[in-house]
Amino acid sequence: MARGEDALARLTALVQADLEATNRAIVERMHSPVALIPQLAAHLVAAGGKRLRPLLTLAAARLCGYPAGGPRHVALAACVEFIHTATLLHDDVVDESALRRGQASANALFGNKASVLVGDFLFARAFQLMVEDGSLEVLRILSAASATIAEGEVLQLVTQNDLSTTEAQYLEVIEGKTAALFAAATRVGAVVADRPPREAEALDAYGRNLGIAFQLVDDALDYAAAQEALGKTVGDDFREGKITLPILVAFDRGGEPDRAFWRRTMEERAQEQADLAHAQALIARHDGIGETIRRAERYGAAALAALETFPRSEFRQALADVVEFCVSRAR
Amino acid sequence: MARGEDALARLTALVQADLEATNRAIVERMHSPVALIPQLAAHLVAAGGKRLRPLLTLAAARLCGYPAGGPRHVALAACVEFIHTATLLHDDVVDESALRRGQASANALFGNKASVLVGDFLFARAFQLMVEDGSLEVLRILSAASATIAEGEVLQLVTQNDLSTTEAQYLEVIEGKTAALFAAATRVGAVVADRPPREAEALDAYGRNLGIAFQLVDDALDYAAAQEALGKTVGDDFREGKITLPILVAFDRGGEPDRAFWRRTMEERAQEQADLAHAQALIARHDGIGETIRRAERYGAAALAALETFPRSEFRQALADVVEFCVSRAR
Numbered sequence: 001m002a003r004g005e006d007a008l009a010r011l012t013a014l015v016q017a018d019l020e021a022t023n024r025a026i027v028e029r030m031h032s033p034v035a036l037i038p039q040l041a042a043h044l045v046a047a048g049g050k051r052l053r054p055l056l057t058l059a060a061a062r063l064c065g066y067p068a069g070g071p072r073h074v075a076l077a078a079c080v081e082f083i084h085t086a087t088l089l090h091d092d093v094v095d096e097s098a099l100r101r102g103q104a105s106a107n108a109l110f111g112n113k114a115s116v117l118v119g120d121f122l123f124a125r126a127f128q129l130m131v132e133d134g135s136l137e138v139l140r141i142l143s144a145a146s147a148t149i150a151e152g153e154v155l156q157l158v159t160q161n162d163l164s165t166t167e168a169q170y171l172e173v174i175e176g177k178t179a180a181l182f183a184a185a186t187r188v189g190a191v192v193a194d195r196p197p198r199e200a201e202a203l204d205a206y207g208r209n210l211g212i213a214f215q216l217v218d219d220a221l222d223y224a225a226a227q228e229a230l231g232k233t234v235g236d237d238f239r240e241g242k243i244t245l246p247i248l249v250a251f252d253r254g255g256e257p258d259r260a261f262w263r264r265t266m267e268e269r270a271q272e273q274a275d276l277a278h279a280q281a282l283i284a285r286h287d288g289i290g291e292t293i294r295r296a297e298r299y300g301a302a303a304l305a306a307l308e309t310f311p312r313s314e315f316r317q318a319l320a321d322v323v324e325f326c327v328s329r330a331r
Numbered sequence: 332m333a334r335g336e337d338a339l340a341r342l343t344a345l346v347q348a349d350l351e352a353t354n355r356a357i358v359e360r361m362h363s364p365v366a367l368i369p370q371l372a373a374h375l376v377a378a379g380g381k382r383l384r385p386l387l388t389l390a391a392a393r394l395c396g397y398p399a400g401g402p403r404h405v406a407l408a409a410c411v412e413f414i415h416t417a418t419l420l421h422d423d424v425v426d427e428s429a430l431r432r433g434q435a436s437a438n439a440l441f442g443n444k445a446s447v448l449v450g451d452f453l454f455a456r457a458f459q460l461m462v463e464d465g466s467l468e469v470l471r472i473l474s475a476a477s478a479t480i481a482e483g484e485v486l487q488l489v490t491q492n493d494l495s496t497t498e499a500q501y502l503e504v505i506e507g508k509t510a511a512l513f514a515a516a517t518r519v520g521a522v523v524a525d526r527p528p529r530e531a532e533a534l535d536a537y538g539r540n541l542g543i544a545f546q547l548v549d550d551a552l553d554y555a556a557a558q559e560a561l562g563k564t565v566g567d568d569f570r571e572g573k574i575t576l577p578i579l580v581a582f583d584r585g586g587e588p589d590r591a592f593w594r595r596t597m598e599e600r601a602q603e604q605a606d607l608a609h610a611q612a613l614i615a616r617h618d619g620i621g622e623t624i625r626r627a628e629r630y631g632a633a634a635l636a637a638l639e640t641f642p643r644s645e646f647r648q649a650l651a652d653v654v655e656f657c658v659s660r661a662r
Contacts, residue, residue, distance in 0.1 A: 124477035146455035153448045
C-alpha cells in the first residue's frame with residue numbers, strides 16, 4: 001500500500017463507526033418512492049468512492065472536540081457527499097465521460113435526463129438534511145459553496161478549448177469546482193462543535209488549500225497515470241479540451257511547432273489517434289507534471305500550516321496525513 | 332383581452348411595486364463574476380415570463396397581512412422564480428425542446444452543459460436567498476418542494492413512452508413537477524406573515540390545486556392550441572412521448588386500431604409527419620381535451636374552496652381570479 005493510501009486508511013479507521021453511520025444515512029436518505037432515484041444514486045454510491053469529503057467533515061468535527069457518535073457531523077457528512085454526488089452526476093452530463101471510477105458512468109447507463117434530475121434530487125435532499133440539522137450557519141456555508149461550485153464549473157466550460165486562459169483563471173476554476181466543497185466540508189466541523197470563528201476559518205483554509213492540491217494532482221494524473229491506477233480513462237481532459245496546468249506549462253514553454261499542435265488539438269479540436277501520446281511527450285519535455293505537482297505541494301503546505309491553529313491530536317495528525325494522501329497520488 | 336389574462340393583469344397591478352422590487356432582486360442576485368451566468372439567466376428572465384409563481388408569493392403574503400414593500404416576500408418571490416428557472420433550464424436539457432415561450436431555448440443557444448450548470452447556480456442562489464431571509468420553516472418548505480419537483484420529473488421520465496401509466500401516476504407526476512412549487516410559493520406567504528398553521532395549510536392547498544389545474548390545462552393545450560396562443564410548439568408532448576391525460580383518455584376509450592396507433596407513436600416512437608394531426612383527431616373524438624379541462628375545473632374549484640379560510644379582501648379576490656386565468660387558457 002502506498003504511503004498516501006495508508007494515510008487515508010488510518011483516517012478511515014479513526015472515524016470508522018461514524019463513517020458507517022454516515023454510509024447508513026446516505027443509503028437511508030437517498031430513498032424515494034420513485035425507484036429510479038435510489039437505483040441510480042446507488043450506482044454511484046456502490047461504486048465505492050473514497051468518501052474523502054465526508055471523512056473530512058467527520059475528522060474536522062472531532063478535531064474541534066465534537067463527540068464521536070454524532071449525530072450532527074454524521075448528517076452533515078452525508079449531506080456533503082450528496083452535494084458531491086450531485087455535481088458528479090451533472091459533470092457526467094457535461095463531460096460525456098465514459099468512465100468514472102472505472103465503472104460505466106451513470107450517464108452512460110441511465111441517460112442524460114436521469115443524471116440531471118437525480119442530481120437535482122440529491123442536491124435538494126442535501127438541503128433537507130441541513131434544515132433538519134437546523135443551523136443557519138451550516139446552511140449559509142453550504143449554499144454559498146454550492147453557488148461557487150456552479151460558478152467554477154461554468155468558468156471551466158467558458159475556458160474550455162481556449163489556450164489564452166491564464167493560470168489565474170485556471171486556479172479560479174479549480175478553487176470553485178473542487179476546493180469550495182472541501183473548504184465547506186471541513187468548516188462545518190467547527191460549526192457543529194460550536195468553535196470560534198478563528199477555528200472555522202483555519203478549517204476553511206485547510207480544506208480550500210487541500211482541495212486545490214487535490215485537483216492539481218488530479219489534473220496531473222490525467223496525463224501521467226495508467227488507467228488502472230487512476231480508475232478512469234487517461235486523457236479525458238485532453239479529449240474534452242479542458243485547459244489544465246500541465247497544458248498551460250507545456251504551451252507556455254513550447255516553441256511554435258508545439259503551439260501549433262496545441263492549437264490544433266485543443267482549440268480546433270482536430271484530434272487524431274497519436275495525439276494524446278504526443279501531448280504527454282510535450283508535457284513531459286517541459287516538466288508540466290512536475291510543475292503541477294510542485295504547485296500542489298505548495299498548497300499542501302498551506303493546508304498543513306492552517307492545522308497549526310489546533311493543538312496536537314490524533315485527528316490533527318490524520319488530517320495532516322490526508323494532505324500527504326492527496327499529493328502522493330501522483331508519485 | 333381574454334377574461335383570464337385580465338385576471339392576471341389585475342393581480343399584477345395589485346402588487347405592482349413589490350413585483351418590480353422582485354424583478355430588481357432577480358436581476359441583482361443572478362449576478363456572478365462569471366459572465367455567462369447572468370447572460371444565460373437573462374435570456375430566460377428577459378423572455379418575459381408571466382412571473383406567475385412570484386406573483387402568487389407576493390399575493391399570498393399580502394392576503395395574510397404582510398405589509399406592502401416587503402422585504403421578505405419580495406426576496407422569497409425572487410427565490411421561487413430562481414427555483415422555477417432552474418427547473419426550466421434542466422427541463423430544456425431533458426426534453427430537447429426547441430422553443431420555450433416562443434424563443435429559442437437557452438439549451439439550443441448555449442448548449443446542454445451551460446443550461447445544467449447555470450440551473451445549478453440559480454438553485455444554489457435560491458437557497459442563499461432563503462438563508463438570508465433566515466426562516467428555517469421557509470427553508471424546510473422550499474427544500475422539500477425542490478426534492479418533490481425532482482421526484483416528479485424523474486417519474487415523468489420513467490413513465491415516458493409507457494401507455495400502461497395510470498391516471499394516478501400521471502397525477503403524481505404533475506403534482507410533483509408543477510404543483511409542489513405552486514404550493515410552496517403560496518405557503519411561504521403565511522410564514523413571512525407569521526400566520527397560524529391553518530392558514531399555511533390553506534395556502535398550500537390553494538397552490539397545490541391551482542398547480543395541478545394549471546398543468547392539466549397545459550397538457551390539454553399541447554394538443555389543442557395554436558402555437559401563437561401557447562407561445563410554444565404544439566405537439567411537444569406527443570413528440571417526446573410524454574404520457575398526459577388527453578392521451579390516456581383517448582387510449583382508454585379507443586378501439587384496437589386506435590391503440591395500435593398510440594403504441595406505434597408513443598411506445599415504439601415511430602412517428603411520421605401526419606401522426607400529430609391524427610393524434611389530435613383521436614383525442615378530439617374521445618373528448619380527451621374536454622375530460623382534461625373538466626378535471627382542471629375540479630382542481631380549480633378545490634383551490635377556490637381553500638381560499639374560504641380567509642376573510643374577503645382584494646387579495647383573496649385576485650387569487651381567486653388567478654384560478655380563472657389558469658383554467659380559462661384552454662377555452
